[in-house]
Amino acid sequence: MRxxxxxxxxxxxxxxxxxxxxxVDKKSVYQALSSGEEKTIDKxxxxxxxxxxxxxxxxxxxxxxxxxxxxxxxxxxKVNTFKKGAQLLENEIKQNxxxxxxxxxxxxxxxxxxxxxxxxxxxxxxxxxxxxxxxxLDEGLKxxxxxxxxxxxxxxxxxLK
Numbered sequence: 001m002r003x004x005x006x007x008x009x010x011x012x013x014x015x016x017x018x019x020x021x022x023x024v025d026k027k028s029v030y031q032a033l034s035s036g037e038e039k040t041i042d043k044x045x046x047x048x049x050x051x052x053x054x055x056x057x058x059x060x061x062x063x064x065x066x067x068x069x070x071x072x073x074x075x076x077x078k079v080n081t082f083k084k085g086a087q088l089l090e091n092e093i094k095q096n097x098x099x100x101x102x103x104x105x106x107x108x109x110x111x112x113x114x115x116x117x118x119x120x121x122x123x124x125x126x127x128x129x130x131x132x133x134x135x136x137l138d139e140g141l142k143x144x145x146x147x148x149x150x151x152x153x154x155x156x157x158x159x160l161k
Contacts, residue, residue, distance in 0.1 A: 033063060
């Protein structure tokens, strides 16, 4: 009887977690963001969209969509795609203003977005949020941010102390 109960419980867990869903780890998302390959970005967006909708997944999809805009042909397609991604990320920041990772995502996008998009107004605000919250982050995200700071013109390694 006990084995049967455990089996049913495990079966319930599999279905309630989206049977067969692959959980995307944050390292993979950041690797896709920095890859510079449209195919890699598209795969990551598809993986995230196939998972349960969460604030973190929406923020990741937003950032990846903005990055994808740079690969598209035609100004209209680029701008529309960038705006679509920005709306996702901005919504998550608005709903979770203390989520340091979302601020870091926006900071990285702002630093590299073309000036014509005028998506750079919160750079200082996001830098301060990342600096203030850095010590509370998990080690994996700290490593990602520290690695980014090595080449960033905005966020320096010395800022993360």
